[in-house]
Amino acid sequence: MATAALLWVLLSALQEAPTHTVTFRLKAPEAKVVEVVPWGVQYRMANGLADRRVLMVKGADGTWTVTVSGAQPGFHYYFLNVDGAEMSDPASPPYFGWGQWTSGVEIPEPGADWYDEKDVPHGHVRHLTLREKTTGKPQRLVVYTPPGYDRGGRYPVLYLQHGRGESELGWTVQGRANLILDNLSAEKKPRPMIVVMANGQTFADNDPGRAVAEFPAFLIQQVIPFVEREFRTLSGPKNRAVAGLSMGGWQALEPGLPRPDLFAWVGAMSGGSLGNPERDYSGALRDPQRLNRGLRLLYLSQGRQDSTRDRATQLREHLAKIGVKSVYFECEGFHEWQTWRKALRDFAPRLFRE
Amino acid sequence: MATAALLWVLLSALQEAPTHTVTFRLKAPEAKVVEVVPWGVQYRMANGLADRRVLMVKGADGTWTVTVSGAQPGFHYYFLNVDGAEMSDPASPPYFGWGQWTSGVEIPEPGADWYDEKDVPHGHVRHLTLREKTTGKPQRLVVYTPPGYDRGGRYPVLYLQHGRGESELGWTVQGRANLILDNLSAEKKPRPMIVVMANGQTFADNDPGRAVAEFPAFLIQQVIPFVEREFRTLSGPKNRAVAGLSMGGWQALEPGLPRPDLFAWVGAMSGGSLGNPERDYSGALRDPQRLNRGLRLLYLSQGRQDSTRDRATQLREHLAKIGVKSVYFECEGFHEWQTWRKALRDFAPRLFRE
Numbered sequence A, B: 001m002a003t004a005a006l007l008w009v010l011l012s013a014l015q016e017a018p019t020h021t022v023t024f025r026l027k028a029p030e031a032k033v034v035e036v037v038p039w040g041v042q043y044r045m046a047n048g049l050a051d052r053r054v055l056m057v058k059g060a061d062g063t064w065t066v067t068v069s070g071a072q073p074g075f076h077y078y079f080l081n082v083d084g085a086e087m088s089d090p091a092s093p094p095y096f097g098w099g100q101w102t103s104g105v106e107i108p109e110p111g112a113d114w115y116d117e118k119d120v121p122h123g124h125v126r127h128l129t130l131r132e133k134t135t136g137k138p139q140r141l142v143v144y145t146p147p148g149y150d151r152g153g154r155y156p157v158l159y160l161q162h163g164r165g166e167s168e169l170g171w172t173v174q175g176r177a178n179l180i181l182d183n184l185s186a187e188k189k190p191r192p193m194i195v196v197m198a199n200g201q202t203f204a205d206n207d208p209g210r211a212v213a214e215f216p217a218f219l220i221q222q223v224i225p226f227v228e229r230e231f232r233t234l235s236g237p238k239n240r241a242v243a244g245l246s247m248g249g250w251q252a253l254e255p256g257l258p259r260p261d262l263f264a265w266v267g268a269m270s271g272g273s274l275g276n277p278e279r280d281y282s283g284a285l286r287d288p289q290r291l292n293r294g295l296r297l298l299y300l301s302q303g304r305q306d307s308t309r310d311r312a313t314q315l316r317e318h319l320a321k322i323g324v325k326s327v328y329f330e331c332e333g334f335h336e337w338q339t340w341r342k343a344l345r346d347f348a349p350r351l352f353r354e
Helices: A002-014 A041-046 A177-186 A208-230 A247-256 A280-286 A288-294 A309-322 A337-350 B002-014 B041-046 B177-186 B208-230 B247-256 B280-286 B288-294 B309-322 B337-350
Strands: A022-027 A034-038 A063-068 A074-082 A085-087 A095-097 A100-107 A124-131 A138-145 A157-161 A194-198 A240-245 A265-269 A297-303 A327-331 B022-027 B034-038 B063-068 B074-082 B085-087 B095-097 B100-107 B124-131 B138-145 B157-161 B194-198 B240-245 B265-269 B297-303 B327-331
Touching (some): A022 A074, A074 A337, A074 B085, A085 B022, A085 B085, A138 A177, A138 A208, A157 A208, A157 A247, A177 A337, A194 A208, A208 A247, A240 A247, A247 A265, A247 A280, A280 A288, A280 A309, A327 A337, B074 B337, B124 B208, B138 B208, B157 B208, B177 B194, B177 B337, B194 B208, B240 B247, B240 B337, B247 B265, B247 B280, B265 B337, B280 B309, B297 B309, B297 B337, B327 B337
Parallel strands (some): A157 A194, A265 A297, A297 A327, B157 B240, B240 B265, B265 B297, B297 B327
Antiparallel strands (some): A022 A063, A074 A100, A124 B124, A138 A194, B022 B063, B034 B074, B095 B100, B138 B194
């Protein structure tokens, strides 16, 4: 997987593709060593950084700087290391990723304005808590209500999950899901929908294995009833979708495939795989007819340089072999937010159609 | 002003009042000097810290620690300094204060649970943007809608401003305004209300002088029409309140006192003063009868150790002298969020009464 990405970075360099430079700066007059540290292999590659750490150079005024080139469009996490202290960059807004608050840099994609904050009607992004029943602890959710929601009516709901190490904030803050939907709405493409982004880890004590195993029950028994009490929703499987990215893709397929009585629209972006077709997804793949009858859409997507590409391809090929209908979307991109932004833009207008 | 606070800290120490200790910790194996730096004189005092910087001590494993005692209940900003690099503490969630993302520590007040996240019906905290007309730039607002809002009805609106260096996030994140109102609602005390928290600085390029001077026009011409379009509001001055803390107190009095045709409820928490009674607040103090006729409530509050105490007292005494009715609330506290939380808890149930 890493090989594909590495090759692509090399090819880009050979083809002299447009490159993007990022200059990092930190005032630390007494420090001995200051480094920029990109999070994760894929991020380092998307950053145009081959190595784990990039040394900054100290100027006469005590300011350390470094400029890196070859950064790919999208959102890239990093932190700074000052004499062994790992710290957020004071020049970056805080982002929750990699299990902590850290720094990030947004590299614009030339010509792409579909995820910008434009002068169009905007939905509202609501920050809520739901009291988890077994622990009694508050669990955070972000809920997007579409433009016009407060004027009345009932709406279908997309349950949309973030990836491992991120939080309920990922899809709106890093992913700009609200802006993508606002811009799509201005072109009248999608059905107006509520989007519910639950924290997919904290209810399971941030254990990713438990998060995938226990998410279906948490979603079905707690999140959905809460949302249907708090918001004016349309009911029934035709009005309910579940999707997610990376770990969140599993968290979407796990409840989505076995429960067509609850969800008619299911999507996994750079997530989901095939282990044991008899047992995976509660055995839902044993009955292709039931899946085809129940699902209006089974959607899989990934980036061409995506680290999960092999696994998703294996699942897709198995679905084709057993005759389960699915829609596949592929775009240029790493295992990174630009890929998932593109997927959401493609996915959302397909939902809740007759 | 600082003298009052200093005396109080000394008295507390002499009386052996219950003290609170905070232990700071940072892994920085190669660093030479690591310090905790509390933001601001009042914060340093409320933290129990007399000095500007507190040296941390390096342990054998490269972890620096220090324990400070005497911290007062409430919310206190600080940052770390590692060999001259000013950084946020990785152990703290990020808070926007002092004009940047920084760190903070919450010291619990023994026995006080009225600002905790309890198992009661919760309102929704919405994050919105309004496109500012003269610059075309998006301006951030946080809007609290009370429990039950989505079931219908129209609601009165409190416009509630943060202080200098903070943002639209201050009242909900640091101040816990939503939790305070949720808890009050569970006891049925306040009229259910929408609370609008605009960013009070960015529309004026973060210049505090311009922010106070230009806020009335921004609020009246842009924020209120936007809110009354986006939400189901009750109209007329009886259903509109404006209040704020510190700089936000000025931003509330400036539009509030001259415009009883728009606002019948006005509050300044640790903010507002008296310079020239003929000219201040667009000359509103020249006509006490008009103020008494138009205002249902003119509310002033401060902490007993508050750095703005003298100024607010001067304004209050002048109002009494010219016969303008006002309500005054004082509580134990510094120029700090615990004081403003107490003020909101006292203020909100007074609003929108017959």
